[in-house]
Amino acid sequence: MKIGFISLGCPKNLVDTEVMMGDLVSKGHELTGSPEEADVLVVNTCSFIDPAKEESVNTILEMAEYKRSGKAQRLVVAGCLVERFRDQIQDMIPEVDAVIGTNELGKIAPLCEGIAPDNGVAEPYLYHDLSPRVFTTPRHSAYVKIIEGCDHPCTFCVIPQYRGSFRSRRFESVVSEVTRLFAQGVREVNLIGQDTTSYGSDLGHKDGLARLLERLAQIPTSQETWVRFLYAYPNRVTQELLDTLAAHPRLCKYIDIPLQHASAAVLKRMKRGANGDIFLKLLERMRATIPGVTIRTSMIVGFPGETDADFEELCQFIEAAQVDNLGVFRYSDEDTSKSYLLDGKVDKRTIYNRQRRLMAIQRRISAKRNKRYIGQEIPVLVEGPSAETELLWEGRFMGQAPEIDGIVYINDFNDTPVTPGQIRLVRVEETHDYDMVGGIVDEPGNQHVPDAQVMFNILPSVPAAGGARSRSVSQSLKSGAPRTQPVAVG
Numbered sequence: 001m002k003i004g005f006i007s008l009g010c011p012k013n014l015v016d017t018e019v020m021m022g023d024l025v026s027k028g029h030e031l032t033g034s035p036e037e038a039d040v041l042v043v044n045t046c047s048f049i050d051p052a053k054e055e056s057v058n059t060i061l062e063m064a065e066y067k068r069s070g071k072a073q074r075l076v077v078a079g080c081l082v083e084r085f086r087d088q089i090q091d092m093i094p095e096v097d098a099v100i101g102t103n104e105l106g107k108i109a110p111l112c113e114g115i116a117p118d119n120g121v122a123e124p125y126l127y128h129d130l131s132p133r134v135f136t137t138p139r140h141s142a143y144v145k146i147i148e149g150c151d152h153p154c155t156f157c158v159i160p161q162y163r164g165s166f167r168s169r170r171f172e173s174v175v176s177e178v179t180r181l182f183a184q185g186v187r188e189v190n191l192i193g194q195d196t197t198s199y200g201s202d203l204g205h206k207d208g209l210a211r212l213l214e215r216l217a218q219i220p221t222s223q224e225t226w227v228r229f230l231y232a233y234p235n236r237v238t239q240e241l242l243d244t245l246a247a248h249p250r251l252c253k254y255i256d257i258p259l260q261h262a263s264a265a266v267l268k269r270m271k272r273g274a275n276g277d278i279f280l281k282l283l284e285r286m287r288a289t290i291p292g293v294t295i296r297t298s299m300i301v302g303f304p305g306e307t308d309a310d311f312e313e314l315c316q317f318i319e320a321a322q323v324d325n326l327g328v329f330r331y332s333d334e335d336t337s338k339s340y341l342l343d344g345k346v347d348k349r350t351i352y353n354r355q356r357r358l359m360a361i362q363r364r365i366s367a368k369r370n371k372r373y374i375g376q377e378i379p380v381l382v383e384g385p386s387a388e389t390e391l392l393w394e395g396r397f398m399g400q401a402p403e404i405d406g407i408v409y410i411n412d413f414n415d416t417p418v419t420p421g422q423i424r425l426v427r428v429e430e431t432h433d434y435d436m437v438g439g440i441v442d443e444p445g446n447q448h449v450p451d452a453q454v455m456f457n458i459l460p461s462v463p464a465a466g467g468a469r470s471r472s473v474s475q476s477l478k479s480g481a482p483r484t485q486p487v488a489v490g
Contacts, residue, residue, distance in 0.1 A: 001029050001039040001112065001113070002029075002037055002040075002071075003024055003029050003030070003031055003032065003038060003039065003040045003041075003112055004037075004038035004040070004041050005020070005031070005042045005044065006042070006043045006059055006063065007044045007136070008045055008046045008055060008056055008079070009045070009046025009048065009052060009080065010048075011190070011192050011230075012192055012193070013079060013080070015133075015144075015145045015192070016078075016079065016102065016105060018135055019105055019131050019132070019133050020042065020044070020078065021133075021134040022134045023105070023106070026132040027109050035063065035070060035072070036066065036071065037070070037071060038066065038070065039071055039073055040072065040073065040074045040112045041063045041066060041072050042075075042076045042108070043056070043060050043078065044078045045079040045080055045081035045082065046079065046080055047081040047085075047162070048158065048159070049332035049334060050332050053081060056079075060075070060089075060093055061093065063075055064093060064096070073114075075095050076096075076097060076100060077089055077096050077098075077099050077100070078100040079100075079102060082099045082101045083101050083102055083161065084158075084336065086099055097111075102125065102162055103124055103164060105127070106125070124164050125148070126147075126148045126167055126169055127145065127169075128170070129173045129174070129180070137402075138383065138384075138421070139185065139420075139421060140187040140188060140381065140383075140420060140421030141187065141189075141190070141402055142181050142186050142189055142190070143192050144177055144178060144181070144189055144192070145169070145191075145192050145193055146168065146169050146191050146193050146196060147166065147167065147168050147194065147195070147196060148166075148194075149163040149164040149165050149166045149167055150163065150165075150195055151165055151166040152194075152195060153271045153338075154260075154271055155269065155337060155338040155342070156300060156331065156334075156337055157337065158336055159194055166198060166201075166202060168198075168202050168203050170203070171212060171215075174191075174212060175212075175215055178219060178227070179219050182221045182225055185421070187223070187225050187381055187421055187423060188225070188227075188228070189226070189227050189228070190230060190401065191212075191227065191228065191229040192229075192230050194231065195236065196209055197231075197232045198233065198236055200212065209229065210243075210244040213229065213241075213244050213245070213251055216250075217244075217247075217248035217250045217251055218248075223423075224250075224379070224423045225250055226251075226423075227251050227252065228251075228252035228401060230256045232256060232258075233257075234257060234272075234278075234279065235273070237282060239285070239289070242285065243289060245293075252399070253290050253292055253293045253294060253398055254293070254295075254398055254399050255294070256296045256297075256401065257297050258297060259279050259299065260272055260299060260300050261299060261306075262275065262279065262299075262313055262317035263276070263309075263311075263314060264276075266303050266305065266306050266310050266314075269303065270300075270303060271338075276316075276317040276320075279317070279321070280317070294324045294325070294398070294399030295323045295325075296323065296324060296325035296327075296405065298327035299314060299318075299327070299328050299329070300330075301314070301329070301331065301354040301358060302330055302331035302350065302354060302355075304331070304339055304342035304344045304345050304346065305342060306344075306346055315357070315358060318365070319361060322365055323365070324366065324369050324399065325366065325404075326362040326365075326366075327404070328355045328358045329355075331351060333345065366406075366434055367431070367432065370406075370432070370433075370436060373428040373436060374428050374429070377428075377441055378398075378426055379397060379425060379426075380395035380396065380397050380423065380425075380426040380438075381395055381396050382394075382395045382420055382421065382423070382424055383395050383396065383407070386409060391411070392409045392411055393410040393413075393418060394407045394409060394410065395408045395424070395426070396408060405434070406435040406436070407436075408436045408437070408438060409435060409436070409437045409438075410426060410439065411437055411438070411439055412439025412440060413440050414439065414440045414442070414443075416440065417444060418440065418444075424440050424442055424444070426438040427439055427441045
């Protein structure tokens with residue numbers, strides 16, 4: 001059969017999509033990037049916050065149209081929306097033929113084939129180095145999931161409900177996968193998980209992430225490669241982890257550490273703990289250990305009970321912290337999260353205004369911090385021609401994670417051939433709020449461009465044409481949501 005995929009949400013969801021695609025290809029099926037040609041359509045959904053849920057519903061409805069206008073005989077819905085609304089999805093959208101949860105990825109082939117799979121209790125799922133996988137990222141970059149689930153009791157988060165309790169991949173499984181990716185020409189590996197800094201704690205490893213990074217830094221390769229990890233939990237950032245990042249050139253001097261807030265009162269209601277002063281000392285220790293480190297964090301504004309004074313404290317913290325990159329999220333009142341039961345709800349207009357103000361503060365900070373790169377020559381991973389203009393190419397340096405940070409525009413190629421996947425030396429000539437501009441100053445040398453990794457473009461996500469039906473389904477799912485309490489262990 002020809003099978004088309006749409007993957008929504010975070011990179012962790014994308015890895016699940018790639019594993020499901022790999023399983024189907026290994027069983028003889030063909031992938032297609034044209035929904036009109038697909039015999040089966042699969043939508044891997046996100047349901048972390050309301051906008052993500054609405055996008056998932058819209059996409060499902062759009063794909064349902066191809067059961068009438070195209071070849072599609074089956075529509076399968078996978079992912080987090082299934083974990084939240086398993087029983088309601090097929091009732092509200094009868095075009096959906098099957099659903100598959102986050103711990104049921106092994107059922108994707110029989111569900112696409114129209115065969116009823118074994119409906120036994122789903123074991124906690126986590127792919128491994130031998131799992132077939134079809135990559136959807138550019139050939140030079142890949143995500144590697146090293147953990148699944150989460151045991152932190154954050155009151156705003158519903159991930160434990162969807163992904164289950166925390167579990168780590170085996171050490172050698174991760175090393176084997178990364179070794180193979182480097183051998184296939186991948187230049188950048190991004191380690192992901194809900195809290196990568198907890199890696200190995202369930203396997204008896206102390207400082208498991210530091211040990212893993214040190215081992216990955218020593219894998220022999222024929223060209224320069226990068227390893228980056230994402231999503232650090234503040235109280236799990238150890239000195240050994242920082243020392244390991246500082247010691248190995250392959251490890252990106254980049255730390256993504258979602259702090260969520262700076263007010264002790266808000267953090268307590270979030271069940272995160274700590275305060276702004278503790279975070280400032282942690283950031284100081286990061287910078288002292290890793291000179292030039294790029295720090296990214298994220299904050300939530302409008303959390304229940306966040307007062308004007310709490311928000312002012314957050315603004316003052318951002319001014320003092322001087323992080324390189326910041327994501328600001330508006331609080332979403334999810335009815336299965338513990339924060340849904342808290343009083344002191346903040347109105348949407350206030351939340352929106354707080355987000356705008358905090359981002360305005362950070363925009364000035366990011367612009368100022370970027371200026372320190374002017375005149376410097378930095379290694380840049382070349383991505384390809386710019387989407388803005390054919391006169392420029394785009395790339396990223398170690399301090400820019402894919403899809404979430406800024407980019408480096410390349411405007412001078414030094415009369416040398418440039419190919420996506422090369423790591424080239426770029427002299428920064430000008431900087432902006434988030435992006436940089438510069439020219440290549442080195443020769444291509446012995447650059448090995450990736451050519452072995454199997455890559456596939458998933459279907460684009462498009463807004464549904466359903467209009468009123470889309471809103472009706474979204475609202476019905478919301479009002480009919482099971483009022484279970486989130487998992488809170490550890």
